[in-house]
Amino acid sequence: MGFFAKLFGPKQDPMEWVARGAKIVDVRTTGEFASGHPAKAINVPLNSIATLPKKIKDKDAEIVLCCASGMRASAAKQNLEKMGYTKVINAGSWTKLRTLAGAVMLGLTFSATTACGQATETAPTQETARSAQPENLDVAAFKAAKEGHVLVDVRTDAEVAEGMIEGAAHVDFNSADFAAQMEATYGGDKDQAIYLYCRSGGRSGRALSQLKQAGFTNVHHLVGGFMAWSASEVFVKP
Structure with a gap:
């Protein structure tokens, strides 16, 4: 194995760790994490890795780290070991974990049945969707949850001209x-x-990440976006 393989690659099989219940910690930024991540992964950006004990108190717990390439996960591993964590491995790219752990993916790189790891789940009721909503x-959860709430299309004018979800603001x-517009329009109630x-x-x-940083507390977004919606729903022309 070369230098980089030794530095960034796991010495043990991360799949085996995940299969037996290891915690997956994705150390990418919140924006990267929101754009796709292994199912059940915890997001702790590298620059916040010192806060991990708040989420994983047992320093003998098995932890599988991932990021985009393995570089940040390698740095996180070193930091965690200095903090006293004893069972930490670097899985490299988070995409390596999607096969076993499932993944929340944005876009249509993978089939619709595996993109979210939720294809066989039933759609939540509106009451369930509106409480403790991830x-x-x-698409199913988004459709059930959005009714009666603020719906915002954040695409360009040209994209919106080709069609949008009924009832959406732009x-x-x-x-x-963007942030100023959202603040002016919806900032009066940041818990809505x-x-x-x-x-x-x-x-x-x-x-979503930007709005959370601005103090909005109840923001959600559609995995797969309008592409996923239009593949299964009737969309409207403006």
């Missing part, structure tokens, strides 16, 4: 004043439920 929602995430979507989920994931 941030990342598949605030372009790429506009320089807000549902976002874009083309594939990337921008809406980043918008």
